[in-house]
Amino acid sequence: MSAISRAHLPEAGRPLLGTVAVIASCVAFMVIGALQALYGPAIPALREEYGISPAAAGLSLSAHFVGALLGVLVYHLLRGRLNERLLLGGSYVLMAAGAAAFAFAPSWLPALAGTFVIGLGFGGIDYGLNQLFAVGFGNRSTAMLNLLNGHFGIGAIAGPALIGWLGADHYPEIFVGLGVVSLLILVTLGGVASRESEPATADGAATGxxxxxxxxxxxxxxxxxxxxxxxxxxxxxxxxxxxxxxxxxxxxxxxxxxxxxxxxxxxxxxxxxxxxxxxxxxxxxxxxxxxxxxxxxxxxxxxxxxxxxxxxxxxxxxxxxxxxxxxxxxxxxxxxxxxxxxxxxxxxxxxxxxxxxxxxxxxxxxxxxxxxxxxxxxxxxxxxxxxxxxxxxxxxxxxxxxxxxxxxxx
Missing domain, CATH: 1.20.1250.20 (MFS general substrate transporter like domains)
Structure with missing residues (x-):
């Protein structure tokens, strides 16, 4: 096995992601794709429920992205201290908790806080899984990353379709359902290696x-x-x-x-x-x-x-x-x-x-x-x-x- 091939395996010789974990990761990307795409179609119901302007309703997506950006940075900072399973698991729990908070918020400010928490989990999942797929499959990493991110698109198409089918006033049930799926993914984390190995340096690479x-x-x-x-x-x-x-x-x-x-x-x-x-x-x-x-x-x-x-x-x-x-x-x-x-x-x-x-x-x-x-x-x-x-x-x-x-x- 070449040095580069060994770089994509943890020290124990076990793949970074097992088959079940790969499938669960694709499902996770469908979930985050659907969640990101749901805010726009839900705006009419949000305005009616909370009595807010279109601009205020649009803040839901802004709060989501601010949370997502922070989620990426926090996940990265904690990677050296906590293992991948714990970080991914925490991200799934955050996303589920935020979805529930958004769905059952009694007023607009708690609802915005819910979208921020969704974003925190979203950012961790987005960064964590992209990184694992980027280094975990050797020369197939590009193919696998395209496959993973393709499932994000499936979710982004399916989310608004669900709103169109059930009606915008049913957005709380959809958010809660996606949160439940996030929690179910937790049972597959045993197929994720606890840590990545250090990547090998190849010829022509800029080491730092x-x-x-x-x-x-x-x-x-x-x-x-x-x-x-x-x-x-x-x-x-x-x-x-x-x-x-x-x-x-x-x-x-x-x-x-x-x-x-x-x-x-x-x-x-x-x-x-x-x-x-x-x-x-x-x-x-x-x-x-x-x-x-x-x-x-x-x-x-x-x-x-x-x-x-x-x-x-x-x-x-x-x-x-x-x-x-x-x-x-x-x-x-x-x-x-x-x-x-x-x-x-x-x-x-x-x-x-x-x-x-x-x-x-x-x-x-x-x-x-x-x-x-x-x-x-x-x-x-x-x-x-x-x-x-x-x-x-x-x-x-x-x-x-x-x-x-x-x-x-x-």
Whole structure:
């Protein structure tokens, strides 16, 4: 077994995640995807129940993301002191407790506190499972991370569908149900290794210090920019499509298709990542993003172009994380930095894009996002040239040489 392969096993020789734990992790990502997507559809019921304005109701998602950001940072700080099972278990319990508090809150402020607690658990699960999948499957980590994050998309589609089926006034039951699922996942934590082993340093990796800083900064740039584009399209696509002549129903359907493409893209890339290296996938995705956003400036092509943006943006988050961990194995906080950056981007960029739209015109939105995509593509090109992917698929196969010819006995 190579040094890199051994890096993905704990010292006892046991895999970081057993089969049941992998399945439970995918269910957990469906739960966090559903929870994040439920706040918007629940707003009408929240306004009626608590007598609040739309802006106040929108604070539920803001409180959730503030909690999630703090959850990532706390989980990272505690990783060296507490084992993975305890941290994940605590995150599941927090998410369940927050869901119950939100569902049964007697007034709006306790409800907001509930969304903050949901966010704390959400952030821990998001960071903890992404990190375990990023280092726990060797050369298959990129494929497995795309699979994991694809289940987030399934949950994000299913959550609003449940609201639509049961009615917005039944949001408390849905939140409580998801909290119960979170608690049930606790019984599968025996399949999670208590601790990760120290990652091995591969040739070409930046182990830490000054050499690692520009590498981490490059990945943070990729994460911030692609999340800005993701939230920009998700938030402003309906407005843009209506501005260029589409009806409200068509614009809403096209936006749903965009989010569905985010899920499809991850499942499609999962098997492709077993043959293509992470730098290659990132380069193609960033170029594709830019190309489709340019096509979105043509009104007749815009709905289809946005679907293409969803397909190409989807693999970036789960593809870059294993590459980052392999590139800077000596910087334990690297994963926390980029995941936190992605959350900050999700909070900060929607109002910034709103300000741009107010000062210019919503029809310029694709061009603004195209500029961000070009910057993302330039960063991806720099990373590909200056940050090799030690232990990646293409590199590992090249190092192994041609596979031996075997014969089958009859």
């Amino acid at each position: 210090g000054a050499r690692a800083l520009p590498v981490i900064a490059g990945f943070i740039g990729i994460y911030v920019l692609h999340v800005a584009i993701e939230t920009g399209v998700g938030g402003w696509e309906p407005t843009h499509l209506e501005a260029v002549g589409y009806g409200a129903a068509t614009a809403a359907t096209a936006t749903s298709a965009y989010w569905a493409a985010m899920t499809i893209g991850r499942f499609v890339v999962a098997p492709l990542s077993l043959r293509w290296s992470a730098p290659s996938i990132l380069t193609v995705c960033c170029a594709g993003m830019a190309g489709f956003l340019l096509l979105a400036t043509v009104p007749t092509l815009a709905p289809y172009a946005y679907f293409g943006v969803g397909l190409t943006i989807a693999p970036i988050f789960p593809t870059c994380l294993p590459w980052l961990n392999r590139a800077v194995p000596g910087v334990a906080a690297a994963g926390a930095y980029v995941i936190a950056a992605s959350m900050i981007g999700g909070v900060a960029f929607p109002p910034l894009l709103g300000a741009v739209v107010d000062t210019m015109d919503v029809t310029t939105l694709p061009l603004v996002l195209f500029g961000l995509a070009v910057a993302c593509a330039l960063l991806s090109r720099w990373l590909r040239r200056n940050v090799p992917d030690p232990g990646g698929v293409a590199e590992s196969r090249a190092a192994q040489g041609p596979e031996p010819v075997t014969t089958r006995e009859s």
